[in-house]
Amino acid sequence: MTRTPKSVIIVGGGISGLSTAFALLEQAAKADAPVTCTILDAAPTWGGKILTHRVGQLVMEAGPDSFLSQKPWAMDLCRRLGMTDQLINTNPIEKKASVLWGSQLHELPEGLVTFTPTQLGPFFRSGLLSWMDLARMGCDVLIPPRRSTDDESLAAFFRRRFGRHACERVMEPLMAGIYAGDAEQMSLRATFPRFYELEQAHGSVIRGMMAARRARARQGSGGRPAHTMFVTLRNGLGDLVTVLAGHIQKAGGILKAGVQAEAVRVRSHQAGRWMYDVICTDGTALSAEALVLATPAYVSAELVRPLSPLAAGLMDMIPYASTATISLIYPADAVGNRLQGFGFVVPRIEGRDLIAATWTSRKWPHRAPPQEVSVRCYLGGVGREAILQCDDEALAHCVREELAAIVGLQATPHYVEVNRWHRAMPQYTIGHLGRLAQLEAALSRFGGLGITGAGYRGVGIPDCIRDGTEMAAQTLRYLQTTMA
Numbered sequence: 466m467t468r469t470p471k472s473v474i475i476v477g478g479g480i481s482g483l484s485t486a487f488a489l490l491e492q493a494a495k496a497d498a499p500v501t502c503t504i505l506d507a508a509p510t511w512g513g514k515i516l517t518h519r520v521g522q523l524v525m526e527a528g529p530d531s532f533l534s535q536k537p538w539a540m541d542l543c544r545r546l547g548m549t550d551q552l553i554n555t556n557p558i559e560k561k562a563s564v565l566w567g568s569q570l571h572e573l574p575e576g577l578v579t580f581t582p583t584q585l586g587p588f589f590r591s592g593l594l595s596w597m598d599l600a601r602m603g604c605d606v607l608i609p610p611r612r613s614t615d616d617e618s619l620a621a622f623f624r625r626r627f628g629r630h631a632c633e634r635v636m637e638p639l640m641a642g643i644y645a646g647d648a649e650q651m652s653l654r655a656t657f658p659r660f661y662e663l664e665q666a667h668g669s670v671i672r673g674m675m676a677a678r679r680a681r682a683r684q685g686s687g688g689r690p691a692h693t694m695f696v697t698l699r700n701g702l703g704d705l706v707t708v709l710a711g712h713i714q715k716a717g718g719i720l721k722a723g724v725q726a727e728a729v730r731v732r733s734h735q736a737g738r739w740m741y742d743v744i745c746t747d748g749t750a751l752s753a754e755a756l757v758l759a760t761p762a763y764v765s766a767e768l769v770r771p772l773s774p775l776a777a778g779l780m781d782m783i784p785y786a787s788t789a790t791i792s793l794i795y796p797a798d799a800v801g802n803r804l805q806g807f808g809f810v811v812p813r814i815e816g817r818d819l820i821a822a823t824w825t826s827r828k829w830p831h832r833a834p835p836q837e838v839s840v841r842c843y844l845g846g847v848g849r850e851a852i853l854q855c856d857d858e859a860l861a862h863c864v865r866e867e868l869a870a871i872v873g874l875q876a877t878p879h880y881v882e883v884n885r886w887h888r889a890m891p892q893y894t895i896g897h898l899g900r901l902a903q904l905e906a907a908l909s910r911f912g913g914l915g916i917t918g919a920g921y922r923g924v925g926i927p928d929c930i931r932d933g934t935e936m937a938a939q940t941l942r943y944l945q946t947t948m949a
């Protein structure tokens with residue numbers, strides 16, 4: 466007897482929505498559970514923030530340029546898509562990053578980017594911190610863990626454990642740079658839960674790091690890993706989107722680009738079985754038994770508001786920061802050897818417009834021909850968004866002035882590209898996890914209605930993939946209960 470397939474609609478075809486669709490079709494096939502999956506996106510192309518293009522022989526990323534290899538979910542997806550041979554490491558020779566402090570660049574010691582302050586010598590040599598500051602950092606092993614179970618800001622945590630200077634000059638620019646956020650407002654537990662766990666389990670971050678290192682050595686996993694901390698795909702992250710979308714289509718998924726969801730309503734609800742309508746701006750409507758919203762939280766809020774004003778209100782409380790990336794290409798001979806390492810980050814306390822700069826052609830040397838140097842600068846972020854009101858020319862001028870002042874780069878780029886990211890970086894502010902739990906509870910009374918995406922349980926590509934995969938499993942479990 467043939468069984469009628471259960472239908473699922475996924476709204477949003479960024480990496481979160483695509484990962485949900487891929488995992489759903491894969492898991493349904495394994496479980497012999499017939500499912501149809503339609504995925505729609507307002508944009509004409511797939512991938513959301515992931516946007517790769519070429520300028521001459523150069524691979525350019527307008528959005529993300531790499532992902533963390535230590536979080537396994539993106540690596541695992543690449544393996545399942547047969548793309549492992551396209552993964553590439555960062556340049557092994559040039560791997561240092563710097564911090565701008567007191568108008569000078571200070572090289573960050575290796576290991577610091579992952580924040581493992583178990584060797585203090587390299588910290589001192591960087592010139593960023595005095596012996597007094599280092600002694601204060603070492604106090605981490607003596608300071609008892611915080612007793613309160615209330616959430617704490619990232620800045621408060623690092624100041625408490627390592628002192629003000631280490632927080633301002635090292636941790637804040639590194640951590641806040643990832644989120645384009647303000648460390649004073651960011652939730653420790655929602656953004657870097659590992660630090661909270663280390664403090665709770667070992668009484669000290671440094672002691673916890675050392676215990677983890679000893680455990681790795683005992684397990685014999687202390688050798689050099691095959692991949693650097695950040696990896697990317699040879700021809701850009703856009704390939705991940707293309708291959709993923711291809712697999713979804715091959716598995717029977719229906720991809721509808723250029724279709725914007727305008728409203729969601731419950732068509733029917735009987736005996737634990739739900740049916741949803743998604744009304745699109747082109748006047749069409751789609752119906753399905755399960756619905757996953759993989760759109761930014763502020764978009765999902767508008768879609769669910771008629772169903773659950775409470776859930777919508779909680780989604781409204783997730784702020785998003787806007788940023789701009791400015792990519793510049795120079796003739797290599799005009800740049801000379803001014804650019805060392807991978808680039809630098811700028812602490813908020815320096816009061817500059819620039820958040821960070823990456824020497825992209827040094828970080829990923831195979832992506833640029835030897836006669837060209839590519840640089841990417843970041844502007845905006847929480848509390849620094851006013852500059853984004855300027856036009857593209859002014860933004861380009863601003864970063865060129867910054868590069869001239871900081872690294873003496875006066876050359877004229879022969880190509881400049883400004884990419885604006887309006888409300889693109891979700892901010893997990895203090896109390897985020899508590900509000901998320903309330904949001905999940907508010908939506909749990911709607912069978913088969915799920916949310917995924919960078920706004921909730923992790924902003925990086927690996928976390929989005931993990932969350933989409935879990936959302937697929939949850940959706941399938943629900944559908945199986947209705948298959949009987």
Ligand SMILES: Cc1cc2nc3c(=O)[nH]c(=O)nc-3n(C[C@H](O)[C@H](O)[C@H](O)COP(=O)(O)OP(=O)(O)OC[C@H]3O[C@@H](n4cnc5c(N)ncnc54)[C@H](O)[C@@H]3O)c2cc1C
Nearest residue numbers: 477479480481506507513514529530725726918919925926
């Ligand atoms: C400049 C920048 C640099 C970054 N760098 C990195 C990095 O190096 N490494 C890393 O791991 N992460 C990085 N990130 C973060 C990461 O790229 C994102 O968090 C992630 O790609 C978000 O994926 P998503 O699918 O959740 O959301 P999105 O990519 O935003 O996808 C949401 C999709 O929903 C669609 N949509 C919106 N409204 C509707 C509607 N009404 N109907 C239908 N569709 C709709 C949109 O068109 C979009 O395609 C960066 C982000 C930015 C902005």
